[in-house]
Amino acid sequence: MNRKEDEWLWGWDPTPGIVSVWAEPEGRAIVWRRLPETDALVREDLSFRPWLLLASLEDLGHLGARLRPEGDGPAPHRVTYQELEGPGALRYVIRADDGRTLSSAILQGAARRLGRPLQHLRDLPPEVVFVMPPEEQYLIASGRTYFRDLPFDALHRLQFDLETTGLDPEHDRIFLVALRAPDGSTEVLEVHGDEDDDEAEADLLGRLVARIQAWDPDVIENHNLHGFDLPFLARRAQHLGVPLALGRAGAPGLRQRPSARGASLGGRSDAPATNGAAPGQNGGARTDRQRRTRYTVPGRELIDTMDAVLRHDFSARDLPGHGLKAVARHFGLAGPDRELITGARIHHVFRTDPERVRRYACDDVKEAAGLARLLGGAAFALARMAPRRYERLADAGAATGVLDPLLVRAYLRAGAALPAHEPGDGTSHSGAALHLFATGVAKHVVKADVASLYPSLMREYRIGPRRDRLGVLLALVDRLVDQRLDAKARARAALPGSPERHTHEALSAAMKLVVNSAYGYLGAVGLTRFADVHAANEVTRHGREVLGLLCRELAARGVTLLEADTDGVYFSVPPAWEEADERRVVSEVAALLPPRVHLEFDGRYAAMLSHEPKNYALQPYDGPLLLRGVAFRSRRAEPFGEDFLRRALRCLLAGDIPGVREAYISTVLALRRRTIPTHEVASRVRLTKASSQYIATRTRRRELPYEAMLANGRTHWSIGERIRVYRATGGRAGLLPTPATEESEQEDGDALEGRQGSERTSRDPRDYDVEYYTRQLRETFAARLARALTPADFAAVFDDPGQPSLFTPCLSGARPILTVLQEPQEHRDEAESPVETTATPG
Missing domain, CATH: 1.10.132 (Topoisomerase I; Chain A, domain 4)
Known part of the structure; x- marks a missing residue:
C-alpha cells in the first residue's frame, strides 16, 4: 500500500537529475539531466505518445479502422483508446503518435456532430475533453519528476537584470545588463558607442545571448523577471531583429504560455499557449487568468523570485513590500554598502557616474540569487513531486497547480476514470470561524498555534471528496504529513547552512504548502476536479467545534481571550505568570483536543493592540514591532x-x-x-x-x-x-x-x-x-x-x-x-477562502 501511495506522490521512474523537460505536440521530448555524481549535463532525445482524455468515442467514429483499442498495440497513423474503470465523465485515454493529428481528428468529428467549425480543443466543454501541455503528458505517462537526488544548490543558476532608459520598450532602450554566473561571480555588459544607435543595442543583446549560452545555466531568474525583464528584452530583440537564442534547443526566440501573473503583451488575450497546448485545457477550468502570458524556452527554467515572495507573504504576511530592495532588507540579504538609486534616475546617474550604476545592478542580481535560495526551495521541492515543469510550479497555486496534477497522475496510474469539473449544487461554503473577544491593548500576550487544523481534521475524521473514490487526496495528505515530519527531523540533524539542511527544509515547506491547500481544494467548487463543498463544510463544522473547545478551556484557566481562528489563539495572561505557566496551560488544553490536532506554544509578547479581526500589532519582549493586517500594512497607504x-x-x-x-x-x-x-x-x-x-x-x-x-x-x-x-x-x-x-x-x-x-x-x-x-x-x-x-x-x-x-x-x-466584548464577534476568515488568489497564482 505504501508503495502505491509513494508512486502517487513521487512518481515511479527513479531517473535522477532531471533539470528540464521540453516536449512538442508531435510526440518528441527532450530531457536534460545533471548527473548527481559528476555534475555533467546530458541530453536525452525521446519519443512519447501524446494523449488526452475524452468522455466518449463519438467524435472519433469517423476514423473507422484507424481507431483501435490500446491493447492491439500502436501502429503508424492510428489512434488508440483505453477505457478507464469506474465512474467518471472522462473515461477514455486517447493516444496517437502525433498530438496534432489527435486534436485534428477530434475537432473534425466534433464539428460534424455540432454542425459548426471548431478551431481549438478549448472550443469544446471541459466535461468532454481534457488535455494537458505536452511536458505534463510526458511526465505523467513516464512517472518521471524533476530533481531526483539533486540538492537545490546543484542547479546551475544565472541571474540577469536589465537597466533601461525608460519603461516603454517601443521607444526606450537597454543600455546595461548585470549578470551573476552559476559560480557566483558577477559581470556587467554595457552598450558600446552611441546609446541611441540600434546597432549598439543589438550588439549588447547579442553579447547577452552569447554569455548565457557560454555559461549554460539550468535556471535563469530575476526579481520581476516575467513582469519586466523578459517582456522588455523580447520587444527590443524583436524591434532590432536580434535572435534570442536563450534556450538549449529549437529555433531562437521566446515562446509564450498562459499564466496568472505576467506580461499582458499589449492587452492581448489570445496569446498562444506553450507548445501548442490549448489555453483553457491546461488541467483546470477556463478562467480569465489566461489573458496574461509568460515566456518559456527549451532546456532552461525561467524563475521569477517575485512568485516566491508573494507565496511567502500570502501565508506569513510579514513583508514591508514585495519589491526586491524591501524584501532583501527584510531578510538581511542587503549589505551595509548596498548601492541605491531611484529607478527614474538610473540612466541619468549612469551618464555621470557609471561605476555607481554598475554596483547597483550587481547588487540587484546578488540579492535576487539570495532570495531564490532563501524562498525558492518550496517550488524546487514541489517539482520533485508534481508532474509539471519547475517554472510552472513556481507560479502555480497549490490546489489547481499542484494537487490537481498529482490526482490526475494517480488516477491514470490506477487506470481509473476521472471526474470532470462540476459547478456544484448551489450549496455555499460556510467559511472558517474567526472570533474577536477583545479590542484595545493587552499585556502579557501568548499565541497558541493550531498546526494545520483543517488537514488534521480531514485526517482525524477521514473527510475527503465524495468523487475521490480511490481516496487519493487523503492518502496524499497522510503521506505528506508523515514525510514532512521526517524532513523536519533530517533538517534539524544536518549542519546549519549546509545543502542537506536547505534541501530538507525546502521539502518540509513544500509539503506544508500542499497539505494546507487540501481544505481549499475541497471548497473550490468549479475550480478543482474533486471539489466537494459538503465535505469542506463538514471540516469547517469540526473546526468550529475544536476552536470552541479550545477557547472554553483556555478561558477556564484564567486567561483573557483576544482573538481566535484556525491558525491559533491569542490570549492575555495574569501579570504574575512566568513562561512556564504559559506553556503549562497550552499543554493542558492541547491534551484535550482530538489526537491528530496539535496545539503548540508559538510565542509570547509584551503587548498587543487588537484592532479588528486579523488586524493587530504585537510588541515582542525583545525585537521589532510586528504588524498584521491591511489596517497596519497596506501597499496603498501613504x-x-x-x-x-x-x-x-x-x-x-x-x-x-x-x-x-x-x-x-x-x-x-x-x-x-x-x-x-x-x-x-x-x-x-x-x-x-x-x-x-x-x-x-x-x-x-x-x-x-x-x-x-x-x-x-x-x-x-x-x-x-x-x-x-x-x-x-x-x-x-x-x-x-x-x-x-x-x-x-x-x-x-x-x-x-x-x-x-x-x-x-x-x-x-x-x-x-x-x-x-x-x-x-x-x-x-x-x-x-x-x-x-x-x-x-x-x-x-x-x-x-x-x-x-x-x-x-x-x-x-x-x-x-x-x-472585553460581551458578545464575541464572529467573522468569516477570508484567509481560509478556498479560492486561490493572485498571491498564489495557479
Missing part, C-alpha cells in the same frame, strides 16, 4: 502615515500616551512646514480602467489617479499600470515619477532618504495639500488607535496642535485600555 503609526504604536504598547501625542504633533508640524517629501504623502495605485473607459465616464465621476495622468499629458495608459499619486494644492491631482520597474517601489523611501535626500529635495515640488493630509493623519491613521483609548484621551491626544483647547487634560496619567 508612507508618512505608516511611519507615524509605527512610532505611535511603539509608544502606545509601552503605555506611553504622551509619546503618542508627541508622534502626532511632530507629524502634523512636519506636514505644515513641508519638511515631509512629496513621495511620503503619495499613494501607490494600480490603474483598473483603460483610458477610453475612464474618459467616457469622467463627466459623472472624477478619480484622482486618472486625473493625475491626464494632468500630466498622459491620455493613454494600460490596465494594471502602477503609479504614485497625491493630492496637490487647489484640489489638483499630482503624479510622481514611477521607478523603472514595478518591483522597485520607489526604492522603499526610507532606505534612500539618507543617501538620496538632497537629490530628491532638489526635484521635489512639495506642493501637496497640507490640510488634506493632516485630516488623513487623524481620520485614517490615528483612528486605528481609537479602541486603545478612552474617547476623552483620544480627543486630547489627537487635538490639533495649531488650535489647542483651553481645557486639554493632562496625559501623564492616561493609560491604554482593553475592552
Whole structure:
C-alpha cells in the first residue's frame, strides 16, 4: 500500500537529475539531466505518445479502422483508446503518435456532430475533453519528476537584470545588463558607442545571448523577471531583429504560455499557449487568468523570485513590500554598502557616474540569487513531486497547480476514470470561524498555534471528496504529513547552512504548502476536479467545534481571550505568570483536543493592540514591532502615515500616551512646514480602467489617479499600470515619477532618504495639500488607535496642535485600555477562502 501511495506522490521512474523537460505536440521530448555524481549535463532525445482524455468515442467514429483499442498495440497513423474503470465523465485515454493529428481528428468529428467549425480543443466543454501541455503528458505517462537526488544548490543558476532608459520598450532602450554566473561571480555588459544607435543595442543583446549560452545555466531568474525583464528584452530583440537564442534547443526566440501573473503583451488575450497546448485545457477550468502570458524556452527554467515572495507573504504576511530592495532588507540579504538609486534616475546617474550604476545592478542580481535560495526551495521541492515543469510550479497555486496534477497522475496510474469539473449544487461554503473577544491593548500576550487544523481534521475524521473514490487526496495528505515530519527531523540533524539542511527544509515547506491547500481544494467548487463543498463544510463544522473547545478551556484557566481562528489563539495572561505557566496551560488544553490536532506554544509578547479581526500589532519582549493586517500594512497607504503609526504604536504598547501625542504633533508640524517629501504623502495605485473607459465616464465621476495622468499629458495608459499619486494644492491631482520597474517601489523611501535626500529635495515640488493630509493623519491613521483609548484621551491626544483647547487634560496619567466584548464577534476568515488568489497564482 505504501508503495502505491509513494508512486502517487513521487512518481515511479527513479531517473535522477532531471533539470528540464521540453516536449512538442508531435510526440518528441527532450530531457536534460545533471548527473548527481559528476555534475555533467546530458541530453536525452525521446519519443512519447501524446494523449488526452475524452468522455466518449463519438467524435472519433469517423476514423473507422484507424481507431483501435490500446491493447492491439500502436501502429503508424492510428489512434488508440483505453477505457478507464469506474465512474467518471472522462473515461477514455486517447493516444496517437502525433498530438496534432489527435486534436485534428477530434475537432473534425466534433464539428460534424455540432454542425459548426471548431478551431481549438478549448472550443469544446471541459466535461468532454481534457488535455494537458505536452511536458505534463510526458511526465505523467513516464512517472518521471524533476530533481531526483539533486540538492537545490546543484542547479546551475544565472541571474540577469536589465537597466533601461525608460519603461516603454517601443521607444526606450537597454543600455546595461548585470549578470551573476552559476559560480557566483558577477559581470556587467554595457552598450558600446552611441546609446541611441540600434546597432549598439543589438550588439549588447547579442553579447547577452552569447554569455548565457557560454555559461549554460539550468535556471535563469530575476526579481520581476516575467513582469519586466523578459517582456522588455523580447520587444527590443524583436524591434532590432536580434535572435534570442536563450534556450538549449529549437529555433531562437521566446515562446509564450498562459499564466496568472505576467506580461499582458499589449492587452492581448489570445496569446498562444506553450507548445501548442490549448489555453483553457491546461488541467483546470477556463478562467480569465489566461489573458496574461509568460515566456518559456527549451532546456532552461525561467524563475521569477517575485512568485516566491508573494507565496511567502500570502501565508506569513510579514513583508514591508514585495519589491526586491524591501524584501532583501527584510531578510538581511542587503549589505551595509548596498548601492541605491531611484529607478527614474538610473540612466541619468549612469551618464555621470557609471561605476555607481554598475554596483547597483550587481547588487540587484546578488540579492535576487539570495532570495531564490532563501524562498525558492518550496517550488524546487514541489517539482520533485508534481508532474509539471519547475517554472510552472513556481507560479502555480497549490490546489489547481499542484494537487490537481498529482490526482490526475494517480488516477491514470490506477487506470481509473476521472471526474470532470462540476459547478456544484448551489450549496455555499460556510467559511472558517474567526472570533474577536477583545479590542484595545493587552499585556502579557501568548499565541497558541493550531498546526494545520483543517488537514488534521480531514485526517482525524477521514473527510475527503465524495468523487475521490480511490481516496487519493487523503492518502496524499497522510503521506505528506508523515514525510514532512521526517524532513523536519533530517533538517534539524544536518549542519546549519549546509545543502542537506536547505534541501530538507525546502521539502518540509513544500509539503506544508500542499497539505494546507487540501481544505481549499475541497471548497473550490468549479475550480478543482474533486471539489466537494459538503465535505469542506463538514471540516469547517469540526473546526468550529475544536476552536470552541479550545477557547472554553483556555478561558477556564484564567486567561483573557483576544482573538481566535484556525491558525491559533491569542490570549492575555495574569501579570504574575512566568513562561512556564504559559506553556503549562497550552499543554493542558492541547491534551484535550482530538489526537491528530496539535496545539503548540508559538510565542509570547509584551503587548498587543487588537484592532479588528486579523488586524493587530504585537510588541515582542525583545525585537521589532510586528504588524498584521491591511489596517497596519497596506501597499496603498501613504508612507508618512505608516511611519507615524509605527512610532505611535511603539509608544502606545509601552503605555506611553504622551509619546503618542508627541508622534502626532511632530507629524502634523512636519506636514505644515513641508519638511515631509512629496513621495511620503503619495499613494501607490494600480490603474483598473483603460483610458477610453475612464474618459467616457469622467463627466459623472472624477478619480484622482486618472486625473493625475491626464494632468500630466498622459491620455493613454494600460490596465494594471502602477503609479504614485497625491493630492496637490487647489484640489489638483499630482503624479510622481514611477521607478523603472514595478518591483522597485520607489526604492522603499526610507532606505534612500539618507543617501538620496538632497537629490530628491532638489526635484521635489512639495506642493501637496497640507490640510488634506493632516485630516488623513487623524481620520485614517490615528483612528486605528481609537479602541486603545478612552474617547476623552483620544480627543486630547489627537487635538490639533495649531488650535489647542483651553481645557486639554493632562496625559501623564492616561493609560491604554482593553475592552472585553460581551458578545464575541464572529467573522468569516477570508484567509481560509478556498479560492486561490493572485498571491498564489495557479
